Amino acid sequence: MFIEGFSAVFGNPMTVVLIFFGVAVGIVFGAIPGLTATMAVVMFLPLTYTMSPIMGIALLIALYIGGTSGGLISAILLNIPGTPSSVATCFDGRPLALKGEAPKALGIGIFYSFIGTIFGVIVMMLLAPIVANIAIMFGPFEYCALAIFSLSLVIMLTGKDMIRGLMAALIGMMLATAGLAPIDSARRFTFGNAQMNSGFQLLAVLIGLYAISEILGAAEDVGKPQAQIYKGKVKIKGLGFSMNEFRSQISNFLYSAAIGTGIGILPGIGGGTAGMLSYTFVKNKSKYPEKFGTGVIDGVVASETSNNACIGGALIPLLTLGIPGDGTTAVLLGALMVHNVAAGPLIFQKNGAVVYAIYAAMIIGSIAMLVIEYAGIRGFIKVLAIPKQFLLPVVMVLCFVGAFGNSNRLFDIYCTVGFGILAFLMRKGGLPFPPVILGFILGPLFESNFRRASQFIAIDPMAWTAHPIAIAFIVITVVLLALNIRKIIKNSKKEEKAV
Amino acid sequence: MRKYKDLITGLAVFFLSLFYLINIRSVRVFTGAGATAINARTIPLIEGSLLMLLSVIMLIRYGINARRGGYVSESGKEDSLDGQPLRIRMAVPLTLCLLLIYVLAIGRLGFVLTSIIYLFFQIIILSPNGKIRVPFAAVIAVIAPVIIYLVFVYLLNVPLPRGIMPF
């Protein structure tokens, strides 16, 4: 079965061509803000019905990989995440580009996306059954604790003004409560509008916060002299970064890959959160945390490794349990079903060839992504040479297309502009954006699991004692918070003494 | 303006959380089997209250710092836009208006026409002083939406708003 699966992919030139095609298309979808990997997979799904299961699924996986990775391009070049997974890449990717180091930023992003994916694939290949059992152990208590832990990282992410950081996170969480409540589907903050029932889309929030602020920022800077950083030919040496830099990032890479894969394995969280959590973790343990946000490669390494390792992680529960980890894997599940591949405990026995074909497709897909993106680097950087007044408006229109195309509603376009205005006001007030996104994603995760856990507590108040994993997360959270608060108090005392 | 930042932000967030908390009352509570004390109102209540608390803390912090005289008005640091032509001074409000117009008109006028109008004016607004190239703007404003429309609607089968236009 191993041989059958592998040879169906490696040995069949048609499949390899298909994978390269899928990755290329995926990258385009990922790079254009507003278009996502999920959209690409949904669009190509019907085309796969007439293909053999292995070829069809290989194509979809290629789209998934390309779509997740492509987001780094617009994140670095435009400060607009191409897909939700690439939010954290903006933090240091864009400052690097502004410093004139776009080739390095892109090179790092691409290379670490590649090895991040491979890491995820290796975990998938070697540990899938074991890991699946861990996924089963995560119930409402564990997810709730994990959400609390992740939200606490917001504090470490915002650093100086904790109050504003917390405000931003709460605003994100409150935005997410609009719509139908989890569990009992009660209507919240819908003001009688049926379109509000599905709540705000993450895409509308992202585009509103990032894309519209970019264009408003450009409007603000119109009067100021613009430095054209990228003119003429741009050179890129090799992979864009040096051997020394690679060595310095090894531990960052390993931590981020582990976090990314772990987040991928737990259904319902997604690559964006993985990227942000890894970024925060790497920043926290770094020797120069104050440099994060000004353009250090560590930030890009953390984010891109993590969101790509998430892919391999997300495929594990999909294949071994039949549970999709996010929107894209949900469509993949549907695709598997239509092709008569039963995802679940017996997938190795019944459809082992398909599983191994998926592994092979992921490996080839990663290589394809590496090759295609490196080939395109010069082209991508040329984008930076386009004058802002032409580039940004067109990007804005594309963003609107993406927002609309997501669920085919004008309402999403209204929301996007609404969030843009919110972003404008938030910037004036000094409220940071990343906690809003984290709050928006993690808020529902926290609430639904908190409520589910409370059901069990209502039956047995001591139920939480049976969940050591959850307790461990809470303890770690408390410890980390205490350490960080102590650090902040120490620092502010130091500042007061200096003044 | 800068010295009132905390005050304004604190007040704005306070009223935002107030609005949020008031609207929680209209949330229906599930009372069937399996219901617990923690319902669809609980978490929003907690979140709204925390936000309100934070805004109060911010206002208190402002009060303390203002009393200490900690808010030195920073002069001249912010790039002054005086002396720039009106278009440049109004670039941000104009962009906001343009975005609103886009959103309001796209339902009626459809994607292509609205995007053409939007692109044309947005490009002009964002052009640096003295660098307005109307013909260029017009060409891009027309070509881009048409290409996007053709690719998405015909190649990718993703429908775009039509409004009253035939395309």
Add this chain to the structure above:
Amino acid sequence: MRKVFVFTLAIAIALSGVWAGGASEAAPVDPSAWPSKPVNIVVTSSAGGDGDYFMRTLSVPLEEELGVPVVITNLAGGNGTIGMDELMNKEPDGYTFYVNNTCALAANQLTGLADYDWSVSDPVAVFAKHSGEMLWVRSDSPYNTVEELIEASKADPGKFTIGVSLGGSVYVASLMLQNAGAELSIVDANDGAERIIALLGGQVDCCIAGYGIGKEYIESGALRPLCTLMANRSAALPDVPTADESGAPGLIINNLFVILAPKGTNPEIIEKFNAAICKVVNENESYRESVYQYSGQEAYALSVDDTIAALEETKNQFMAYSDLV
């Protein structure tokens, strides 16, 4: 001067557009030419479930039959209410349809999740049977029948937890189980696949989920169905009794997947669509084979009138339990 120019021009254009627009009226559709462009079908549940599977599998031969592409999208949420909201606001032009199931519609009405019933739409066809909701326990559970479970729960009221999805037909089923004497604690454990995982992971003692989702676990030996909630035993599992005959009389959930059209769709188009669906479902061998493999049931479709009858019947069946909610 330039600013004034820019401003007024833009506003003038926008205003004229808004004013000149008016409600875009749907061009009258000629039923004899239907279908002449792609047909959109919105599945009101998320990808990976029964309804999504049946619709996608059906769409392939259906495309051939109709001669136009059949585009499937998902609009999940609120147990199908979000999809229904869209249906109620959609133009009845005959090119957009929605997939829902009879029990979700009835249950939503019963529990108050929705304040309308199936008649806000024009039904086109029942096109598939749900693979059958079943009551699952882990294979190491000491209970072999529903009766034993009910007895055990009476002995220790509230100790045993059953995983359901609050507000939906599975929830109503658990209420019926309580009505039959069980004293279980009803907890929400998200959707079908998640409920199975919750059961596997030991979070709940039993759960109700579809056969299609859990069947792999029967083979792997991890889970065991105590009974099926359908009216008759499943052909794939002839030894598993129905709930009705093994301790919970009256607990019958026969779920049918139905395609709905926005109200006001031309009846000729509905008949045409129904005819195409029935033809494929009843005659296409490979489709019937896939369906049987997946759900252990024969492929199944009903005429327009029978569809309406089925919807009405399920609604009445569920509404009879209004005192339980």
